[in-house]
Amino acid sequence: MAAISTAPPPSTPAPVRRRRSRSLSQAGWPTYVLAYLLVGVCIAPVLYIVLGGFRTNSQITADPSGLPSPWEIVNYLDVLSSSVFWRQAGNSAFVGILTTLGVVVLGVMAAYVIARYNFSGRAAMYSLFAAGLMFPMTVAITPLYIMIRGLGLMNTLWGIILPQIAFALPTTIIILTPFLRAIPKELEEAASIDGASRLGFFWRMVIPLSVPGVVTVGILAFIASWNSYMLPLFILNDEMQYTLPLGVQSFASQFSTDTARVLAFTSLSMIPALVFFSLFERRIVGGLTGAVKG
């Protein structure tokens, strides 16, 4: 390193120092200050919700932006011991898991076709799903509601799961297609010489190799489902079927004077999405990188 930095003419030591750093320079203290400031802004409202759950209503009224003193755990215990919370969490989990499974299975299969088969309708199929990005739930929600009602799926969790799978397919397929296309052709040829059919290749090679992409889209689908609000708002009127987002809202209006308990309920309901995300953060960022490159 030293040898290199002495080689160029005298005017260039500064660029050379940057060269070693390139885009990945060692951060100086201003970077840390700004980065922590950004983190603080992002986290403060979340902390407000979580810490607010540890306060009492009189603490919140007397000092809205203060810290808990003393810490009260009773709000959290109340929520955790209520059947309402667990029932809604169970509904959300059921919907989230089945949506994720459906999206991943159907998405991988369709993306495999688009990525690896040559046929005349391939471009049309890709365009169909790409156009789906422009069909957000908002536009379809009213007729979707009428259709779900016609199918007799009102107030059932399946009335949420099926549309959610359908609406998550475009993103899933568009993220997965470049992943599957990147699997080298030689691998497929080698497999076929060894006597594997294309479906056999799909099961034995494609599925294991596409795990990073699948985890990415799976987590995204689960989080989207866990947070989904508009569809349950239209489809679920029966409190027994409420998922957590509807539950949070109805809890917040029902106990609007009991702010501390609302905050406790709210912070408990965001835990699963946060846990899933932080466990797989690297994968999600990696998956987005693949999608951006593709």
Add this chain to the structure above:
Amino acid sequence: MSDSLGENSVAVRTPPEGRGPVGGGATAAPAPAGRRRGSADWRKRAEIAILAGPAILLFLAFVVFPVVMAAYYGFYRWKGFGPPTDFVGLENYRLILTDSSFHDALMHNGFIVVMSLVLQGPAAIAFALLLNQKMRGRSLIRVLIFVPYVIAEVIVGTGWSLMLQTTGAVNDFLEKIGLPDWTVDWLSDPDIAIWSLMLIITWKYIGFAVILFLAGLQSIPEELFEAAAIDGASYWQMQRSITLPLLGPTIRIWAFLSIIGALQLFDLVYIIWGQYISATAGTSTMATYMVLNGRLAGAYGYGNAVAVVLFVISLIIALIYQRYVLRRDTEGAITEGKKK
């Protein structure tokens, strides 16, 4: 390129398939080429149908069909029960396009589209450059700035509406740090509410933009920076001549997602401002207008017509954007199969 490879691999693959046990009785040796190819073709089509069929069916049934039905229902005055019979032609559309509260909602959407790009874009690029350095706790920082994006709209809405109350945490905090003049009625004052909404939107979605841009930055080859540094380029020159152009596709895709999202905005407004006061607070959007005047008013024909207007507006903007901005990025991806 992948196409010509594909052709080759089909040619290579055909014989082993014909020899396989499922090859429709065609044995390896003297099967006529046409028949063998036909059976492989048939098999390929069956595979395509089995693999892609379920996804396509579900997609058509739950995404495309409802949108088509919206166009149909939009021509009727309909309470949502029984088949629609009261055909009113374009009357619903005339009402929508002359309704001043729809104009307001449309203006709000336009404002949100523009301000989202203006507020989030430059800040997110700056933060991505900032975080694309070796620093302690880098991965933790990434997780933390992504947290608002991962949290449900309902939670964001509930939390912020409590904090932004006149007696809430934000005003209290401003007084504590000696800015009592800055305390305002964040949610009800029509001059301020839409800015509060922008604040919340920026807070919630900027992490996504930063992570997307970080991913884009990491795909830029290091050699370019090395070469530029050898030529004596300064840090800012490198960012302007290398980073920004090469980050272009990522920025354009992000802007597209941001525009579409802003046009469809519903959850946050509906949760924070409720069903009725979003219009008086000046934060109504086309989607909240649709729900309020459609389903909640029991006017399903009208609601569907609003959905169609919303869809057409989004589609026109998306097509223009794709035609003039995204074209060079998506050209390869979408037209690849058609290459002659």
